[in-house]
Amino acid sequence: MRLSYLLLIPVLLLAALGQTQAQGRYMTKTGRVSFFSESLIENIEAHNQHTAAMLDLAAGQLAFSVPIKEFVFKRTLMQEHFNENYLESDKYPKATFSGKFVGLDPESLTTPGPHAVQVEGDLSIHGVTRRIQVPGTLEIKNNQLVAAATFPVATADYNIKIPALVRSQVAKVVSVRVALTCDPAPAAPATARPTN
DSSP states (O other): OHHHHHHHHHHHHHHHHHHHHHTSEEEEEEEEEEEEEOOSSOOEEEEEEEEEEEEETTTTEEEEEEEGGGOEESSHHHHHHIIIIISOTTTSOEEEEEEEESSOOGGGGGSSSOEEEEEEEEEEETTEEEEEEEEEEEEEETTEEEEEEEEEEEGGGGTOOOOGGGGGGSOSEEEEEEEEEEEEOOOOOOOOOOOO
């Protein structure tokens, strides 16, 4: 009887640890965001591996910031046009999202595998902020939180002007993909109490 009780302790500790991790805060500075635009002449694709993100499972909130100039294209000329003409990245250097998980039960993430989630919040691109809803997945894997989502963005919704000369080459809606692998955020330092 005593031996079985002792064997049960590590199992309970692991379960408690998993629950704590699933309800905590996670962050990354190397999240990946990419977009893809299909056209008759040439597909346009770019990747960014410098996205900063914070996900707070206990509060059900998340936020991320994408530096526009960090998008890398296959062709340098595309990258120049993207930054100078379309996204005007000197004037609008970041895209941001701030929102919440809808109906997330953090304890459900203690079971293995990706879990479907719904996110809603404010997406700001090119100086325009719009409310969006996005489906995605969350998974606790190797002590990290893995988040993924794919959603459409219409360039007209964010006042991104496409010159008439190339309008037929650029899709009106681009597919955006987000892939975040987040580490547990360090605990906030305890505030010092004044001594008498």
